[in-house]
Amino acid sequence: MRKFAALALVLLLAGCSLGSKKEVPQPTPSPDLSGKPPAIAVLNGPFASGPVRAPEKGALVGAWIKPDELTHVGRLAAVDSLETDLGRRLSIVNTYRRFEQMVGTSSDKEFLSQGATLMVSWATGDNRSILDGEHDDLIRKQAKAIRKIKKPVLLRMRWEMDRPNLRATMWSGNDYIAAWKYVRNIFKQERANNVSWVWCPTAEGFIRGDAPGFYPGDDQVDWTCVDVYAGENFQPIGQLMGPFLQFAAQHPKPIIIGEFGVAKAWGSAARAAWLRDAERTFKANPQIKALAYFESDPEGNPATKQFQLTGDKLAFKAFHALVKDPYFNP
Template structure:
């Protein structure tokens, strides 16, 4: 067992008009004030304002990954496909509930609408996952693009050396045209967690990865795709000895820097601030907005889940953090008893209440979306 955290030592345990209006004024923004770390660098992005997603002038967008049914241990340990587009309300909280709202009946949106209903607000960002050779956009992506939420499209990477050699150019160009055809701003998070040892067979090396990233971007440029913001996203843990920063393609190649930051199954209890510490220290040297694309509180924390989320809300109110995305899923769990890798708050009254507090804090509602009591 690794050393416990500080806390554990003391206690065991196209978009709508409003969205474009924000985007149009902040292609380059100065970081705002928040309750987190100190002054952040001036934030810049290569994304085209009003066409691709850019940071809010103040605060951070709030989003989520909400798979159908909440994600189950029988699913892939790492999501690579979006949920079924059937529109089933299987994640609405209880068998008798049905999500309401004008988008609930759209393909793939029932779980999202149910989550928003409990949260008491609409999401800024909805995440989807697609495999390297998968066709997209599917029903969920089209439904998100059809509304006033941002789409965060997480696309698995292929073999880096094959990409550089041009073996997948046709596939990449086809997907680039598909994203362009959506006609709405899209966050594109390609080949996330590239620093993991489990990814090395296809990534090969940091040099191979950065070359593949640049090749991909060049094809998107050739296809005149300008509605994409490129999100570079290793693991937060990769900044502790794995040299995740070596996979960074360069400021001219990246619009948002990101990290996946679950606390880690080898800790009894660990604050989000500790999981993010080395990543955020590295990020201070980049003039880029930060996205935390996968954060979640394990079910193993039991009654302390609400406390963890309230502390996370303080940590994330960092002037450089411009988007946070909750991982409301249990699909990384090895089996039904694995509570250390289960992050869904569905059915946990205290945890969903604390997450609702976070999501409705003005800092995480920069578009001033309507807020209800939730439930």
């Protein structure tokens, strides 16, 4: 009887131990970030990149910096703060616009006057309603607004169009391609010739295999682009965007990394290592001519989707080393 009681106690304790292991998440092993990444995007150019010219050597550096307030003063303060910490101006300032929000705000003009190139991430609407002509006036208004600033602009028309949660408004790759051509034709009619057209899906879309189906064609695209994050899946950036780089190497366009970031969930040391590996990866792929960090902690997001580097000493130091490298100051 005592033996059975002792056995029951052992089994009970073992069950408690197993239960506690389920409640405490185990850390994900860090990938090896020490090796030199393979150069997959092997095209060296020169590239016909539209009005925003790709540098012959090296790559331009920019960012999206989430302001405390979405106002003229707030936007300027956010960019100025990061530039002060970095000790240099950003070559590219990423800015997001809803379909009805026009380019050419006071802050846009200020960034342009400081020598930055605007990258406008424009959230166009339902592709089929665009093709039905429901938004022609709005599209023409935006084309005129961009033409009026008289400076070259990178335009990401409905970036990340391949995301599954956008399928209700994107409909299909064919619908997106048709809408892209429709919008671009209106810009041509309005003589908005200062636009470099940037096609920018997600790295996940190339891993799934559906992103290429949204490509409008080499005659329609000036820059290929990808958004890539070490968020919930902590892998080296070269591995995360490897399928995209293989695709891009088949198209004679310069590459811009439209958004990239490494989440706070992985800790300072791992974030710093990931950024150092990102620097090696960018330099090993000569087709990559520009990149923009996503310097933001979106409200309501978990730590796996918080990417701000400011305040993280080790991670920021790694990013600072990247932006001070002569390769990223062409």
